[in-house]
Amino acid sequence: MxxxxxxxxxxxxxxxxxxxANLRSLRGEVEILFADGGSRDDTLAKIGDAYRVIPxxxxxxxxxxxxxxxxxxxxxxxxxxxSVLPADAVEQILAAAEKGAVFGCFHIGFDYDGPFMxxxxxxxxxxxKWWHIAFGDQGIFMERELFLGQGGFPDLPIMEDFxxxxxxxxxxxxxxxxxxxxxxxxxxxxxxxPLLTMWRMFYLxxxxxxxxxxxxxxRRYRDIR
Numbered sequence: 001m002x003x004x005x006x007x008x009x010x011x012x013x014x015x016x017x018x019x020x021a022n023l024r025s026l027r028g029e030v031e032i033l034f035a036d037g038g039s040r041d042d043t044l045a046k047i048g049d050a051y052r053v054i055p056x057x058x059x060x061x062x063x064x065x066x067x068x069x070x071x072x073x074x075x076x077x078x079x080x081x082x083s084v085l086p087a088d089a090v091e092q093i094l095a096a097a098e099k100g101a102v103f104g105c106f107h108i109g110f111d112y113d114g115p116f117m118x119x120x121x122x123x124x125x126x127x128x129k130w131w132h133i134a135f136g137d138q139g140i141f142m143e144r145e146l147f148l149g150q151g152g153f154p155d156l157p158i159m160e161d162f163x164x165x166x167x168x169x170x171x172x173x174x175x176x177x178x179x180x181x182x183x184x185x186x187x188x189x190x191x192x193x194p195l196l197t198m199w200r201m202f203y204l205x206x207x208x209x210x211x212x213x214x215x216x217x218x219r220r221y222r223d224i225r
Contacts, residue, residue, distance in 0.1 A: 001097050003030045003090055003141075004073030007081055008056075008063040010037040015082045016046050023051070028090030030077075035067035060136070061160040065152035068144075077141040079182070084111075085139065086180035093141050096176050102143040103168050104176035105134035112186025116194040123198075125177070132168070132175040136161040137184040146173075157218040159208050 007019070023032060032051045036044065037058035047053060056066040068076055075097050079085060086092070089106070096104055108124050110117055127133050134140050140161060150167060153160040168175065188197055204217050 001074045001094055002072060003028075003075045003077055003093055004068075004071035004144075005030050005032045005077045005079060006035055006064055006067045006071065007033070007079055008035045008037065008060045008067075009039060009043055009081050010058065010063075011039050011041045012043045012081045013041040013046065016043050018084075019081045020047065020050065022084050025087050026085060026090055027087055028094070030090045031071065031073055033067045033071060035063035037063050059155075059157065061153040061155050061157075065155075068147060068152055071144065074144055075141055076144050076147050077139060078136060079139045080137050080184065082185040083137055083139065084183040086182065089139070089178075089180055089182075092178045092180050096178060097143070101176035102146050103141075103173050104178060105138035105140050106178050107181040108135075108138045109181045109183045110186035111183055114186070114194055116198070117186065120194060120198055128175060128177045133165045134161065134175055134177075135165075137182065139182045140164070156214050158214065158221050159205075159217065162205060162208065 005023075009016070012019070034047060034051055034053045035056045036053050037056055037060075044053060054063075054067045054070050056063040064078055075093060077089075077093060086106070092106075093104070105128060107128075109121055124135075124138075128138060150164070154163045154167075156163060165175065192200075200220075204221055207217055207220075208214070
């Protein structure tokens with residue numbers, strides 16, 4: 001099997017060098033595509049010709065879906081530019097796929113060790129294991145044909161990963177949670193009290209399930225980032 005890693009980007013100058021260093025540390029063969037939503041800083045110059053960059057309409061779901069159509073992998077893997085991937089992530093995904101996994105993610109950790117963050121980490125991983133809900137910063141992977149057959153990520157300004165997981169649950173397609181851990185940014189927890197931020201994130205998911213306008217949810221989400 002072949003694996004393609006897709007990373008949506010937009011003006012990532014502050015984090016892209018760390019991202020590139022992390023990608024160089026990955027073991028195993030993987031196609032890497034950056035899905036660019038029209039960066040105007042020096043992000044693309046820093047990437048150079050090291051990896052293929054796919055010009056895309058702006059919007060994370062649109063970017064990932066556009067790049068997915070260009071991917072050659074049997075398995076599509078999506079991550080964020082500010083996430084740090086485990087060195088053996090490629091090996092873990094391919095091993096799981098060989099055993100029949102078609103939809104999965106990694107455990108999550110945060111680069112911020114403030115108050116209540118251990119509780120947040122525990123709850124995030126419990127949500128994936130017990131409720132089969134994966135978010136984008138957990139490195140979602142999916143069999144290519146399954147992903148394209150779903151029409152990719154729903155074209156939403158936010159919650160596209162949440163809705164994809166809900167769709168998989170409705171179809172009774174299990175989420176495989178791999179043992180490796182992706183370290184993601186804890187910036188939103190640094191600027192607000194962690195408990196308050198956790199509550200707000202949970203509240204927005206409840207608003208989405210209750211049918212609140214997705215653009216209003218996106219606006220409220222920006223206010224807590």
